[in-house]
Amino acid sequence: MYNNSELKKIQQKKLEILIDIAKFCNENKIRYWLDSGTLLGAVRHGGFIPWDDDIDIIIMKDDAKYLKENYKSENFKIINTDEKEVNFYKVISKKEKVQVGDEIAELDIDIFLATYYPDSLALKFWNSFFHLKKNRIDRFSLTLFFTNILINLKRKLEKTKLFNYKNIEKKIAYILNEAKNKNKTMPNIAYTPDCGFHLIIWREDEIFPLKKIKFEGIEFDAPNNYDIYLKNEKKYEIFFNKIKENKKLILNPYGASKHKSFSIETLENIINYLKDKDIAIILVYFGDKYEELKFLEKKYKYVYIPKKIESILDTAILIKKSDYVISPDTSIVHIASAFNKKMITIYPPKGGKYGVDHLVWAPESEYSKVIFCKDKTGTYDEIDINTFNFDEIKKEILKILEL
Numbered sequence: 001m002y003n004n005s006e007l008k009k010i011q012q013k014k015l016e017i018l019i020d021i022a023k024f025c026n027e028n029k030i031r032y033w034l035d036s037g038t039l040l041g042a043v044r045h046g047g048f049i050p051w052d053d054d055i056d057i058i059i060m061k062d063d064a065k066y067l068k069e070n071y072k073s074e075n076f077k078i079i080n081t082d083e084k085e086v087n088f089y090k091v092i093s094k095k096e097k098v099q100v101g102d103e104i105a106e107l108d109i110d111i112f113l114a115t116y117y118p119d120s121l122a123l124k125f126w127n128s129f130f131h132l133k134k135n136r137i138d139r140f141s142l143t144l145f146f147t148n149i150l151i152n153l154k155r156k157l158e159k160t161k162l163f164n165y166k167n168i169e170k171k172i173a174y175i176l177n178e179a180k181n182k183n184k185t186m187p188n189i190a191y192t193p194d195c196g197f198h199l200i201i202w203r204e205d206e207i208f209p210l211k212k213i214k215f216e217g218i219e220f221d222a223p224n225n226y227d228i229y230l231k232n233e234k235k236y237e238i239f240f241n242k243i244k245e246n247k248k249l250i251l252n253p254y255g256a257s258k259h260k261s262f263s264i265e266t267l268e269n270i271i272n273y274l275k276d277k278d279i280a281i282i283l284v285y286f287g288d289k290y291e292e293l294k295f296l297e298k299k300y301k302y303v304y305i306p307k308k309i310e311s312i313l314d315t316a317i318l319i320k321k322s323d324y325v326i327s328p329d330t331s332i333v334h335i336a337s338a339f340n341k342k343m344i345t346i347y348p349p350k351g352g353k354y355g356v357d358h359l360v361w362a363p364e365s366e367y368s369k370v371i372f373c374k375d376k377t378g379t380y381d382e383i384d385i386n387t388f389n390f391d392e393i394k395k396e397i398l399k400i401l402e403l
Helices: 004-027 036-045 061-070 121-134 144-158 165-181 233-241 264-273 290-299 312-320 331-338 390-402
Strands: 032-034 056-060 076-080 089-100 103-117 188-191 211-215 218-222 247-251 279-283 324-328 342-347 368-372
Touching: 004 032, 004 056, 004 061, 004 076, 004 089, 004 103, 004 218, 032 036, 036 056, 036 211, 036 218, 036 312, 036 331, 056 061, 061 089, 061 103, 103 165, 121 165, 233 312, 247 264, 264 279, 264 290, 264 390, 279 290, 312 331, 324 331, 324 390, 331 342, 342 390, 368 390
Parallel strands: 032 218, 056 103, 247 279, 247 324, 324 342, 342 368
Antiparallel strands: 032 056, 076 089, 089 103, 103 188, 211 218
C-alpha cells in the first residue's frame, strides 16, 4: 500500500485533471456531475474518501461526443477504455505518473456516459438479456459440476443472434431512437448500456437542475438530490429490524469483472465459516443480481438480502449500519473505509497485469487486511480472485471479530 505522501500526491494530480475537465465543460455548457465514491466523498468529507484517490464523473452521451472531439490539453487526453464489452472514457495524464513503491501508477479519472430513457418494458427486457451476457452466466454456478455446462451453454448462446452483444445493443438503441422519433416522454436517466452497468434508473428531476458541491475546497456540479442517501437512512429500517444477530457483516460478491468476483462456492465457504458466530451476513449486489443470490437467504437463516438496492448510495447506507465488510477489490472497499469499518479485502497478486492494484486501490487503515489470490498459471489465463488461501481469510475473520 502506498504511504500518506504518495496518496496525497496522487489525489492532487487527479484533482488537477478534474479541474481541467470541469473548466472545459463549464465553458462549453456541457452538463457533468460527480458520481459514485467521488460524490459520496464530497458529501461526507468535502473531498476524497480518506483512503481513496478515485474520481468518477458522469456526462450525458450527446455532450460526451463533443467533449471527446474538442477537448485539447497539453497535459491530459481522453481515451476510450479497452475493456471488452465495457465502454466509458478515461482522462489520463500525458506526462506524469507516480512512483508507488516499486510500481508506477498512472493518473486518470473515469467519465461514465448517461442518456435519457423512456418508461419501457421492452427496454427493461433487453437490458436484462444484455447484462446476462455481460455479467457472464458462468460466474455463479450452484456446484462445480455444473460450471463447465454453464460455460459451454453461454458460449453457444453468444453465437446466436438473440445473445449477440452488438445485436442486443442495437435493439436497445432502436427502442431509444423510436422513442425519440415519436417524441415519447423520456423521463429517466441512466448509464448507457455499454458502460458495463445494469441500468440504474434516475428520474430526471433527481439529477437536474444540477447543484454545486465542494470537493477539496473547489465547487463542482452534483445531482440535484445528491444528499438523498443522508435523508433516506430510514429506507432500510424495516430490513434491519428483522435481523436477530448481534453483529452485521456486509459480504459483497461482485468486483469489476468475472475474475474479480466471488463464486457461489466461495460465498458459501465464507457463510458456513461464520455459522454460530452471532453474525448476520448481508449480501449486497447491483442491478438485478438479487435473483441470483436469493436462494442463499432461504438456505441460511443468518443471511439477509435487501430486495431492492438501487444505487451505490443505498449500498453506503447498508455499510454504514453494519460492523464488518468482506469484499473483492471494488469501490465498496473505499466506502467501508470512509465509515471506518473493519474489513477483509481480496486483491489480485503482487506483480503482473494487475499487480499495482493493492498499492493504488487498497485502503490504508488499521481495520483493513488485504489478502492476495494466486497468480495466473499461463500466458492467456485470467487471474481468479477465488484462488486465495481460505485458511488465511479464516484467521483474519477471527482477528476482526476480536477487535
